[in-house]
Amino acid sequence: MSEISWGLWKLLLNGIWITVQLTVYSAALAAVVAFAIGLARTHRLWIVRFVSGAYFEIFRGTSALILMFWIFFVLPIGFGWQLVPMWAAVLALGLSYGAYGSEIVRGAVKAVAPAQREAGIALSFSPAQQLRKIILPQAWPGMVPPFNNLLIEMLKGSALVSIMGVGDITFGASLVRNATGQSAPVYTIILVMYFVLAFVLTRGMRVVERHAKAGVGQAPQKREGLRARMNGGQVNDFARSGATPGGGAAQ
Amino acid sequence: MKWDWNAVSDFMPMFWHGLLVTLEALALGAVLAFVLGLVWAMMQRSEHAAVRWPVMAVTEFVRNTPLLVQLFFLFYVLPEWGLTLSALTTGVIGLGLHYSTYTAEVYRAGIDGVPVGQWEAATALSLPRARTWFAVILPQAIRRVVPALGNYVVAMLKDTPMIFVIGVLEMLGEARQYSAQTFHTVEPITIVGIAFIVISYPASLLLRVLERRLVR
Numbered sequence: 323m324s325e326i327s328w329g330l331w332k333l334l335l336n337g338i339w340i341t342v343q344l345t346v347y348s349a350a351l352a353a354v355v356a357f358a359i360g361l362a363r364t365h366r367l368w369i370v371r372f373v374s375g376a377y378f379e380i381f382r383g384t385s386a387l388i389l390m391f392w393i394f395f396v397l398p399i400g401f402g403w404q405l406v407p408m409w410a411a412v413l414a415l416g417l418s419y420g421a422y423g424s425e426i427v428r429g430a431v432k433a434v435a436p437a438q439r440e441a442g443i444a445l446s447f448s449p450a451q452q453l454r455k456i457i458l459p460q461a462w463p464g465m466v467p468p469f470n471n472l473l474i475e476m477l478k479g480s481a482l483v484s485i486m487g488v489g490d491i492t493f494g495a496s497l498v499r500n501a502t503g504q505s506a507p508v509y510t511i512i513l514v515m516y517f518v519l520a521f522v523l524t525r526g527m528r529v530v531e532r533h534a535k536a537g538v539g540q541a542p543q544k545r546e547g548l549r550a551r552m553n554g555g556q557v558n559d560f561a562r563s564g565a566t567p568g569g570g571a572a573q
Numbered sequence: 574m575k576w577d578w579n580a581v582s583d584f585m586p587m588f589w590h591g592l593l594v595t596l597e598a599l600a601l602g603a604v605l606a607f608v609l610g611l612v613w614a615m616m617q618r619s620e621h622a623a624v625r626w627p628v629m630a631v632t633e634f635v636r637n638t639p640l641l642v643q644l645f646f647l648f649y650v651l652p653e654w655g656l657t658l659s660a661l662t663t664g665v666i667g668l669g670l671h672y673s674t675y676t677a678e679v680y681r682a683g684i685d686g687v688p689v690g691q692w693e694a695a696t697a698l699s700l701p702r703a704r705t706w707f708a709v710i711l712p713q714a715i716r717r718v719v720p721a722l723g724n725y726v727v728a729m730l731k732d733t734p735m736i737f738v739i740g741v742l743e744m745l746g747e748a749r750q751y752s753a754q755t756f757h758t759v760e761p762i763t764i765v766g767i768a769f770i771v772i773s774y775p776a777s778l779l780l781r782v783l784e785r786r787l788v789r
Contacts, residue, residue: 380770505649513634
């Protein structure tokens with residue numbers, strides 16, 4: 323690994339910064355899209371549900387990479403809109419992952435007990451108040467764990483922008499590879515970088531989850547982490563499914 | 574917006590060829606992901622920590638790192654190690670390996686869902702371990718997770734364009750090549766985008782039906 327000089331390391335470090343920026347901005351856009359489309363899909367007017375459902379199916383149905391190509395190459399030629407590569411990348415990632423996120427929002431909102439909404443109506447809350455004060459605070463804790471998975475997917479998806487020439491980690495790696503003529507060291511290094519970023523994001527979302535659950539008076543659920551599973555194996559599974567040590571009458 | 578129907582008809586032969594390659598990569602990648610995922614899931618339940626630990630660490634690592642970088646890794650590093658494969662083979666291995674870490678989780682959930690009494694009954698009948706897995710546990714576990722596995726096939730379909738970066742001429746690769754030759758970019762990219770929607774939307778509808786049938 324000694325062949326990677328300080329100047330080349332700087333390329334990779336700059337790449338990390340770009341990747342982090344991309345992930346943050348795309349996540350912000352995706353969150354806006356997810357809530358807007360997800361809530362619109364539970365709207366009482368069929369036309370709103372239809373339009374938002376069409377958005378969901380179209381952006382979920384196509385590939386993020388194709389969408390990125392479309393925004394990079396078709397928008398400028400077809401419509402005359404030329405975006406800065408970074409923002410075009412954010413737009414592509416945010417719009418497509420926002421569509422996935424809308425399903426999370428929709429599911430969590432649907433999972434709130436109907437009596438909660440009815441109580442809101444009985445107290446003559448306006449629909450916006452019901453949403454803001456009753457539905458969303460209860461739906462939010464359920465959204466956090468799937469949002470975490472989506473965030474990791476988005477971090478991984480951000481590598482696609484290197485194909486468009488945005489200088490993220492993967493792009494830096496291809497430059498380093500050209501400079502050193504060796505592939506194994508640099509690609510191993512950046513795989514570890516992505517893994518560490520994903521790990522940090524997961525830890526951060528755990529904190530958000532604990533906070534969200536505390537907000538509605540739920541104790542944080544004890545989830546089996548990777549280490550518990552590694553140590554536990556089958557023994558834990560037996561314990562969890564409630565089998566008694568005495569025999570097989572657990573079912 | 575300029576839309577040239579001549580370019581569309583010009584592109585179609587390349588498109589059909591690309592579609593074939595995409596479906597080929599998808600089918601082979603899916604088979605690999607199903608088989609490898611099952612292997613990971615079973616190894617994660619091994620009683621030897623020396624088997625469990627490495628498998629869990631590797632699957633976790635592969636799942637949390639980008640497929641694109643893994644493809645580059647396979648494409649550039651395997652030849653350095655003296656293993657030269659065709660671009661399509663490399664792409665299939667990359668897709669299959671990446672998604673096997675997802676299917677492993679799906680199988681794991683399915684296996685966890687098999688009532689513990691089934692394991693105990695197999696022990697009581699002193700079935701050998703292999704027969705317990707293949708005759709008792711897996712038939713019950715897999716039936717339940719077929720729709721979830723199908724969802725990952727659709728997800729994999731949407732990741733197949735990535736293998737164009739290592740030179741596989743699937744749909745996106747053909748579209749890029751066509752636009753490099755003729756400077757028509759709008760039509761091929763749009764057609765490929767629509768093709769993905771046309772394939773994946775009915776597939777997800779089908780999976781919803783399957784889910785109602787199989788998961789009770």
